Amino acid sequence: PFTVAAALAWWRALQSRRRRTAFASGLWLGAAALIKPVALPQLLLAAAAFDGAGRRRAGAAWRLVLAHGAGGAAAGAAGVLAVVLAGLGPDAARSFREGVGYVTGVSLGMFRWYGVALGNAALTQGAVWVLAAAGLRRGALAPGARAFVAWWLAGAAGGVLLGRHGYPHYFQQLLPPLALAPAAGGRRMLGGGGVGRGDPAQRAL
Numbered sequence: 594p595f596t597v598a599a600a601l602a603w604w605r606a607l608q609s610r611r612r613r614t615a616f617a618s619g620l621w622l623g624a625a626a627l628i629k630p631v632a633l634p635q636l637l638l639a640a641a642a643f644d645g646a647g648r649r650r651a652g653a654a655w656r657l658v659l660a661h662g663a664g665g666a667a668a669g670a671a672g673v674l675a676v677v678l679a680g681l682g683p684d685a686a687r688s689f690r691e692g693v694g695y696v697t698g699v700s701l702g703m704f705r706w707y708g709v710a711l712g713n714a715a716l717t718q719g720a721v722w723v724l725a726a727a728g729l730r731r732g733a734l735a736p737g738a739r740a741f742v743a744w745w746l747a748g749a750a751g752g753v754l755l756g757r758h759g760y761p762h763y764f765q766q767l768l769p770p771l772a773l774a775p776a777a778g779g780r781r782m783l784g785g786g787g788v789g790r791g792d793p794a795q796r797a798l
Contacts, residue, residue: 595621595622595624595625595628595632596621596625596635596752596766596769597769598621599618599619599622599625599635600618600635600638600745600769602615602617602618603615603618603638603639603641603661604741606618606657606660606661607641607642607657607737607741610653610657612656612657613660615657615658615660615661615664616660616664616667617664618664619660619662619663619664619665619667620664620665620667620668621664621668622635622661622664622665622668623664623665623666623667623668623672624668626665626668626669627668627669627672630693631753631755631756631763631766632752633752633755634749634751634752634755635748635749635751636748637744637747637748637751638741638744638745638748639658639661640740641740641741641744641745642654642655642657642658644737706759706760708759709759710759710760710763710764711759713761714761721771722771725746725771725774726774728742728774729742729743742770742773742774745769745770746767746770746771749766749767749769749770750767752766753766
């Protein structure tokens with residue numbers, strides 16, 4: 594839920610260009626990373642700020658990204674302060690080392706696990722993937738929304754890969770962006786127009 598809150602706040606920040614909303618997004622993402630470091634690939638969403646920005650709007654995009662980073666840093670600082678005040682330094686350090694070892698230890702076995710997981714997922718989610726691919730095609734979503742969903746999906750996929758073992762529950766991170774793209778893809782396949790600014794599907798985003 595923290596990564597979803599971070600993504601939705603970031604979308605609002607991109608629409609409103611409000612740095613405080615970008616800060617809130619970073620705060621949510623920082624909180625998510627404190628709980629589970631696999632949330633960190635969601636930082637890829639920051640790239641959506643530069644989609645179609647051009648030189649004139651690049652400065653505004655950087656200000657949003659910096660505000661987002663400041664929010665994440667604030668969450669991290671609060672986490673460190675809580676650990677110090679509670680006297681949990683050794684426990685936190687051990688937990689951190691175990692987490693880093695978990696996500697950095699690469700073996701050939703992980704590829705087998707991911708192969709099995711993807712095969713099983715294809716049996717139940719294959720239609721969703723097809724619709725998502727159609728939804729990410731040009732014209733199915735408004736340009737800014739399409740880039741946002743694509744970066745969100747890329748960040749979620751990065752989190753799944755960092756999990757290293759390919760357990761089925763890892764793939765839950767993919768569900769929020771995957772639920773948005775198929776909606777647009779289904780509409781496109783049924784002959785509807787692209788999803789525009791006033792469309793309920795994009796409002797849900």
